[in-house]
Amino acid sequence: MRLFERREFLQRSALLAGAAAVLGGEATSMASAAVSRTVSRADKLRVAVVGVRGRGMSHVFGFLKNPETDVTVICDCDEGVISNAMRTVEKAQGKPPRFEKDIRRVVVDKDIDIVAIATPNHWHALMAVWAMENGKDVYVEKPASHNVREGAIMTAVARRTGRICQVGTQSRSNPGMREAIAYVHSGKIGKVELAIGLCYKLRPSIGDVGRREGEQKPPPTMDYDLWCGPAPYKLPRRNTKNGTVHYDWHWFWDYGNGDLGNQGVHEMDKARWGLNQSTLPRSVFSLGGRFGYIDDGETANTQLCVFDYGPQLLVFEVRGLPTKDYKGAKVGNIWVGTEGYVVCPNYSGGVAYDKDGKVVAKFTGGNDQLHFDNFIRAVRSRKAGDLTADIHEGHLSAALCHLANISYRLGEEAPIGSPRSLGNHKIVQEFAAAMLEHLKENKVDVTKTVGRFGPLLTIDPKTERFIGNDAANTMLFREYRKGFELKDVL
Ligand SMILES: NC(=O)c1ccc[n+]([C@@H]2O[C@H](COP(=O)([O-])OP(=O)(O)OC[C@H]3O[C@@H](n4cnc5c(N)ncnc54)[C@H](O)[C@@H]3O)[C@@H](O)[C@H]2O)c1
Numbered sequence: 001m002r003l004f005e006r007r008e009f010l011q012r013s014a015l016l017a018g019a020a021a022v023l024g025g026e027a028t029s030m031a032s033a034a035v036s037r038t039v040s041r042a043d044k045l046r047v048a049v050v051g052v053r054g055r056g057m058s059h060v061f062g063f064l065k066n067p068e069t070d071v072t073v074i075c076d077c078d079e080g081v082i083s084n085a086m087r088t089v090e091k092a093q094g095k096p097p098r099f100e101k102d103i104r105r106v107v108v109d110k111d112i113d114i115v116a117i118a119t120p121n122h123w124h125a126l127m128a129v130w131a132m133e134n135g136k137d138v139y140v141e142k143p144a145s146h147n148v149r150e151g152a153i154m155t156a157v158a159r160r161t162g163r164i165c166q167v168g169t170q171s172r173s174n175p176g177m178r179e180a181i182a183y184v185h186s187g188k189i190g191k192v193e194l195a196i197g198l199c200y201k202l203r204p205s206i207g208d209v210g211r212r213e214g215e216q217k218p219p220p221t222m223d224y225d226l227w228c229g230p231a232p233y234k235l236p237r238r239n240t241k242n243g244t245v246h247y248d249w250h251w252f253w254d255y256g257n258g259d260l261g262n263q264g265v266h267e268m269d270k271a272r273w274g275l276n277q278s279t280l281p282r283s284v285f286s287l288g289g290r291f292g293y294i295d296d297g298e299t300a301n302t303q304l305c306v307f308d309y310g311p312q313l314l315v316f317e318v319r320g321l322p323t324k325d326y327k328g329a330k331v332g333n334i335w336v337g338t339e340g341y342v343v344c345p346n347y348s349g350g351v352a353y354d355k356d357g358k359v360v361a362k363f364t365g366g367n368d369q370l371h372f373d374n375f376i377r378a379v380r381s382r383k384a385g386d387l388t389a390d391i392h393e394g395h396l397s398a399a400l401c402h403l404a405n406i407s408y409r410l411g412e413e414a415p416i417g418s419p420r421s422l423g424n425h426k427i428v429q430e431f432a433a434a435m436l437e438h439l440k441e442n443k444v445d446v447t448k449t450v451g452r453f454g455p456l457l458t459i460d461p462k463t464e465r466f467i468g469n470d471a472a473n474t475m476l477f478r479e480y481r482k483g484f485e486l487k488d489v490l
Helices: 003-023 025-042 055-065 083-093 103-107 121-133 148-161 175-185 209-213 224-228 244-251 264-275 369-381 391-409 426-441 470-474
Strands: 045-050 069-075 098-100 114-117 137-140 165-167 192-200 283-289 302-309 312-319 331-337 340-344 349-354 359-364 412-415 450-453 457-460
Touching: 045 055, 045 103, 055 069, 055 083, 055 114, 055 369, 069 083, 069 103, 098 103, 103 121, 114 121, 121 137, 121 148, 137 369, 148 165, 148 391, 165 369, 165 391, 175 264, 175 340, 175 349, 175 359, 192 264, 264 312, 264 331, 264 391, 283 391, 302 391, 302 426, 312 391, 312 426, 391 457
Parallel strands: 045 069, 045 114, 069 098, 114 137, 137 165, 192 312
Antiparallel strands: 192 331, 283 302, 283 450, 283 457, 302 312, 331 340, 340 349, 349 359, 412 450
16 A cells, blocks of 8 residues: 555544544444445556547546546646646546656556556557556557557457456447347347448538648647657648647548548447457458548548458448438447347447337447446456457457458549449448438539449458458558557567
């Protein structure tokens, strides 16, 4: 027990014992509950939250709310964004956390038990591996990885070091979602042959200042070299004002994975979970484009992805332009069985229907906190099997997004309305036709506007490599910048 904590523990115990003596029975039980909390407080796990501009604040709140954790370090390479996190922690814990700009100082800090990573995607794997190699447990945001190989390396390192590594796909901890998936698995909708994942989320233009003016300046408060980390050092070619240098990295391949690997990875994860698949698929293809505006972004805002799991099919669609829903879901999932189907339009539940569309079951309940709490329970038990979103699951679901993006990026450019053979599945034809209708509704001239038609890539699920396609295999990993190399330990 550290000195400060021991003193605080003794003081609190004495106070509570006094209160119990004065107030009688009720206070006694209150006191003993609080004391047991205080005992664990003395043994609290010390968390460093890394990247606190957006999602990192949810980490701060999540670990502040969990009675077993203290937030002791805030790490961000942009000092301009940290005040909210620093103030929040100080208010909750009575003293400010330490601030560190450089993650390399955090991962070797002996006073840290847990590293919680909410940085851009291109940093996830390297930070997680550094932390685990230095004996820390890790909560890493989704997508677990920025490329396929990273996820496999993270899983291998977690297993070798015995560290606990939770991925931030929080739907997995929600009872409503767990019940819905259990229902899909139970056979009550018959044999499940199809999973649909939807990421219909409005993504407006990010502007074209980069196209017009070229390189822009990062904010003066940011250590931009650290922000780039393993990615090439290139000045941003996008708007960098009013905080946009931050979030908009999602739409650049060096750092992000498009909306497929952003919002989409949540629904991809659930789609695969419902199919009960624990490997990569046999094949993938993807088509789409960035339609409706010309801006600095590189990734697709409209994308159809098809994954072949043998007897099962996973169809995923991204729509970033205004759209109506599909069977009541915009950001959600549908699993279709021989006897019925289940629709989950959110993170915490959904509805099961029979073949005739009659409601037969409903599932509801959950919140973000459960995922942080599940992680902490696994940190205590030391069993990765207690995690609802272990790194291996996170790896597989992120990998699906990466595989589809590889097909998309290798795709042939042609007007998106050009006739194409998309295989024999009726559902794929229907989705492709609906995607064109959706684009027309958004005034995209599909006869002229160029998109990409990705090749059908076959995969060896055992080796997690493409069969007979060197260009695609090269894209399973990346070049790491000097000083930020991720060792391929596989
Ligand atoms: N689970 C969820 O529901 C959920 C929701 C939103 C975002 N996310 C994920 O969280 C991550 C962060 O997303 P965001 O929207 O907060 O992004 P953001 O760009 O707004 O914030 C990222 C923060 O990380 C910091 N950062 C970057 N490199 C760093 C480094 N080397 N060291 C320390 N800090 C560094 C940035 O300065 C910034 O403050 C992404 O991976 C995203 O996919 C998850």
